[in-house]
Amino acid sequence: MKVSQSKSKATINDVAELAGVSIKTVSRVVNNEPNVRESTREKIESAIARLNYRPNLSARNLASQRSHLIGLLYDDPATYELPSAGYIIELQEGVLNACKLVKYDLLIHPCNYRDENLDEELTSMIEQRRPLGIILAAPLSNMPGIVKTIEDTGTPLVRLSPGERCADKLTVATNDQEICAEMTRYLASLGHRRIAFITGHQGHKAVGKRFEGYRDGLINTGLNFSEQLVVEGDNSFGSGRHAARQLLKNSNPPTAIFAANDDMAVGVLLVAAQLGLKVPEDLSVAGFDDIALARQVSPALTTIRQPLVRMAEHATQMLIRENTSGDEIQNYEIIPGKLQIRESTGPVPG
Amino acid sequence: MKVSQSKSKATINDVAELAGVSIKTVSRVVNNEPNVRESTREKIESAIARLNYRPNLSARNLASQRSHLIGLLYDDPATYELPSAGYIIELQEGVLNACKLVKYDLLIHPCNYRDENLDEELTSMIEQRRPLGIILAAPLSNMPGIVKTIEDTGTPLVRLSPGERCADKLTVATNDQEICAEMTRYLASLGHRRIAFITGHQGHKAVGKRFEGYRDGLINTGLNFSEQLVVEGDNSFGSGRHAARQLLKNSNPPTAIFAANDDMAVGVLLVAAQLGLKVPEDLSVAGFDDIALARQVSPALTTIRQPLVRMAEHATQMLIRENTSGDEIQNYEIIPGKLQIRESTGPVPG
């Protein structure tokens, strides 16, 4: 067993020696720096291949004084009932996609905003790992205390869906309000006059925009807004069920229910089934997010696709660009959502 | 603005100077090494606090020649329809918990086992980041090719729920088979004689054990096993719906349905509602995993709690111990699941 051979890692020195150049030139090739003659590049690349050389990231980080890490902060799902696992997984996927291209690493950090030591915890994590930048997911992104703590460390920060724009902060969001207006107009175009809305979790400002979009949509189509048709939810499946029961026991119930997220919309679907209401014949239901479940329920849920993966990708690219090119970058980006019309919505009954 | 002061990070040298000792002694204190006089330790600790010193991890890793990283590999949810986001989030939570205590970092790596470059991708990632150890989640943990690729790098490996034991490999699992037998006995104890089972995804050996447990349970209670009562599923909500329809259209339908995971069980619940069957009065339904949704549906789902967080914690601790203490460690650990009796199961009708 000559494992030892493959075990003892080749270093940049070995490559330099084999290729007959200085380590600095090897470094140039490895980092795709310009000003290396094509012939030397080839020599070095073949030496790298032959030795199966992989640069040591710790050494690189230490020498270059930067970490090649992107931090992703989100509300710790463990403190809830794991509500938003899909949300987090999609964010991670987006960041990972963007990182892969440039060989950065992802550092994930679930955190509990109710924890009073959070400031210290974050500062400590940032100062120790020194990520190149941080992506702050909603709803943390609209908590001024957290934003400030991170900004105080001097680390570049991108906020995801913070609910409001801010000129001097990097932000990526989706067009919650506009797209919800569009969904509402779509429902109205099917003939619905009584369109109900189930609002989302309070702490989540971007989700609040969805409600505003709903109202915009009503206004656009000349429908009246009625408090009777709005019930408060908290983004959970259970609250969707509760809200649906409340809306449907009404003497003059809505013919369409638009929920601020899919979990609640699926709750509505369940209640409808229990009450013997056919969807979409008797009731139209729409959600927001396009979670996996939305495609699996029956009837499949009409919803709005929130482009989380692309938002996270974009946020990551913002950070990378901020670190590499010195150019001014666009600091506010809207990645639009998209209506996904499926089976749960249809013409108004009768 | 004297930001600069807080910006320029204190190094071990600054601490040593302020405390009037050598950097080596500071290093000892930071790493909790023995043989430091109490009085000097205090001096150094106060200097650390005053300068707000945080050790630089890259430097530490480089000098000590080890990475302090734990790698977590799992099947990339992006390639499916994001089925198992909750599963992954719980695994991450467990690893993170264990890492926090010892200041290790988590490196996540979703991977697609259908990708033919996976070997190269994994080898490259391992050689580059050099994690102290790797945790391989099911179903990857029962794919010999992947296991071998990782073992070939010489990195310690813990397999999660690989479906079978193997003497020379570190493994953490739950008692799928036994606990499913228990669930089956529980259903039988409610008077059910026709208990159906919906099997899980093929590639997932541990999930296969659940089916065996179901059969064991039937045998234990003297019930006959009937192929009529077994339908194949693939772990998805949709396949649960499909299986339920198949089972319930039967002329002599089951009075209880036990699904190999919760997603499918929730599918059963939906179909029951659509067919006008009351749960648990007309039909009992049980699942496996205890996902968040299980507690939110109505009736709340009776299921088996798979202790994923604790499994991941334990796996991480195994790796850490393997790296620090040289002692032989127990290389196979079963963390038992637990029945969660809720509202979806009840006495047999009539």
Next chain:
DNA sequence: ACGACTATTGACAGCGCTGTCAATTATTCG
């Protein structure tokens, strides 16, 4: 009080890489 310990501390050489800047070529142009 003195040698033989043991406990505590420090000097120094890297770990493997990048940044700086100087040295060495190639290339261009009058």
Next chain:
DNA sequence: CGAATAATTGACAGCGCTGTCAATAGTCGT
């Protein structure tokens, strides 16, 4: 063709920490 310019390469000094091993300071027993 030579000087000027540009392209390519390399020498070397760290980055901030840990490991090794030698130096120093305490402690104990007699």
